[in-house]
Amino acid sequence: MLYTEILKDSAVFTRVYKRGGRASAGGAVGYFLKNNRPYNRFGITVGKKVGGAVERNRAKRIIRAAYRKNELLLPIGYDIVIVARGDTVGMKSFGLDPFFKKLAREIERSSEKNSH
RNA sequence: CGAGUAAGCCAUGCGGCAGCGGACGCCGUUUUACGGCGGAUGAGGAAAGUCCGAGCAUCGCAGAGCAGGGUAGCUGCUAACGGCAGCCGAGGGCGACCUCAGGGAAAGUGCAACAGAAAAUUACCGCCGUUUUUCGGCAAGGUUGAAAAGGCGAGGCAAGAGCUCACCGCGAGGCAGGAGACUGCUUUGGCGUGUAAACCCUACCUGAUGCAACACCGUUUGGUUCGGUAUGUCAAUGUCUGCUCGGCAGGCAUACCGUUAUAGGUGGCUUGAGCCAUGUGGCGACACAUGGAUUAGAUAGAUUGCCGCACAAGACAAAACUCGGCUUAUCGGCUUAGUCGCACC
RNA sequence: GGCCCGUUGGUCAAGCGGCUAAGACACCGCCCUUUCACGGCGGAGACAUGAGUUCGAUUCUCGUACGGGUCA
Numbered sequence: 001m002l003y004t005e006i007l008k009d010s011a012v013f014t015r016v017y018k019r020g021g022r023a024s025a026g027g028a029v030g031y032f033l034k035n036n037r038p039y040n041r042f043g044i045t046v047g048k049k050v051g052g053a054v055e056r057n058r059a060k061r062i063i064r065a066a067y068r069k070n071e072l073l074l075p076i077g078y079d080i081v082i083v084a085r086g087d088t089v090g091m092k093s094f095g096l097d098p099f100f101k102k103l104a105r106e107i108e109r110s111s112e113k114n115s116h
Numbered sequence: 117c118g119a120g121u122a123a124g125c126c127a128u129g130c131g132g133c134a135g136c137g138g139a140c141g142c143c144g145u146u147u148u149a150c151g152g153c154g155g156a157u158g159a160g161g162a163a164a165g166u167c168c169g170a171g172c173a174u175c176g177c178a179g180a181g182c183a184g185g186g187u188a189g190c191u192g193c194u195a196a197c198g199g200c201a202g203c204c205g206a207g208g209g210c211g212a213c214c215u216c217a218g219g220g221a222a223a224g225u226g227c228a229a230c231a232g233a234a235a236a237u238u239a240c241c242g243c244c245g246u247u248u249u250u251c252g253g254c255a256a257g258g259u260u261g262a263a264a265a266g267g268c269g270a271g272g273c274a275a276g277a278g279c280u281c282a283c284c285g286c287g288a289g290g291c292a293g294g295a296g297a298c299u300g301c302u303u304u305g306g307c308g309u310g311u312a313a314a315c316c317c318u319a320c321c322u323g324a325u326g327c328a329a330c331a332c333c334g335u336u337u338g339g340u341u342c343g344g345u346a347u348g349u350c351a352a353u354g355u356c357u358g359c360u361c362g363g364c365a366g367g368c369a370u371a372c373c374g375u376u377a378u379a380g381g382u383g384g385c386u387u388g389a390g391c392c393a394u395g396u397g398g399c400g401a402c403a404c405a406u407g408g409a410u411u412a413g414a415u416a417g418a419u420u421g422c423c424g425c426a427c428a429a430g431a432c433a434a435a436a437c438u439c440g441g442c443u444u445a446u447c448g449g450c451u452u453a454g455u456c457g458c459a460c461c
Numbered sequence: 462g463g464c465c466c467g468u469u470g471g472u473c474a475a476g477c478g479g480c481u482a483a484g485a486c487a488c489c490g491c492c493c494u495u496u497c498a499c500g501g502c503g504g505a506g507a508c509a510u511g512a513g514u515u516c517g518a519u520u521c522u523c524g525u526a527c528g529g530g531u532c533a
Binding site (some may be wrong): 045060065 | 135136163164416417418419420421422432433434
């Protein structure tokens, strides 16, 4: 990943859920919050509902692969958390492309709102 | 050929492009750190459930008894076990074979609803003798129930009864066999049910906590926890396992010093009572000898993304300190050895 | 990763190994009322699941599934 760190602090996760913006499209939900850093921080959440260890790991892999592919779409300087849903497991990684496009659009729209 | 039994093995494979984890080598780089390149390597038979047993670590070590917990045929195997092997007993199957918490109810306490006379030192209806008030003897027959006082047949008797006898079951003694559980023979007693996955008794085992253990390095602020020293004050308390004996420490407040908690990092962290082959011993579990191969060690947590080919199909499922078992989930395929049935020679 | 609990009608729940498994709220029918509510009468509806022990299991034992708590 080019300009991304992995997000591990549970306090940051909570802050992103509470204060961040939100975008959802087939297979996943994304949360984002401005972090004022020269890089992005990226985290994945997979709940127990998705399945056992095998299914959860697979969901994480698919999301990671899709993120790597779509990283250039996203603006820099955000904390991004993606939550897997039950149907994420059965998808191909390019199946998440529309989701990332929507996420990028939502982030841009919110930043415009804040600057005005 | 069909059905069924037991034991064991495999767990989709191959290729292309891009990528991930920890090592290794080379290069860059002032050392650390960091970056680049390279070829190799990288989840399971159950990694799962966490049901047992160990290693390892810390705490307590001054122990003893009780309590609590666990196990339950015998002999062995093992580091150990609640595991495994062989055998004994009981039960199931035509059979190969399979299943069993399989000690004690004659140490004591409890429970056995409903029904029934009665659920444990029984007597309602009965039977017999005497007599028709009764008194005495008896437990065959009856009903209920999951279970009714050893079973069944014959003799015997007033009627009956292990009262007597044969066979069977049970207990006790003796003899023989066996390492033992136990088995066989024989003598003898006439013999009050079930439940211990009810309390309990007997024998054996058992300190507690768990890698988020623990060891080391170390940041910042504060003064929460614990320890030491000093001063003051109080006369009871804390701790070692829940309790008792016993041991150790007096307790509280303040001040100072250390420690701990509150970011993090490194070690622990993978070679192990391990695996494979052959030989020897053993019925076997297993042991010993020789030879060989040993490559996950992450820390938000690595095997992927996209695509092609093959076949009828691709299940259950992801290491987190490590082993030995047990249990549970599982698409299918293969191998070996017995058994039963049918047909043919 | 380790440890510890629980599961009874739609919901909350009681239940010595033995009755038809209490009770409350909710639901349905009837009565009461001009009507609704309150009240009265009646009714339907459950032991998570698979084995074992026992004459008999919601209860005891073991396995499985699901749910919850706890240790940073």
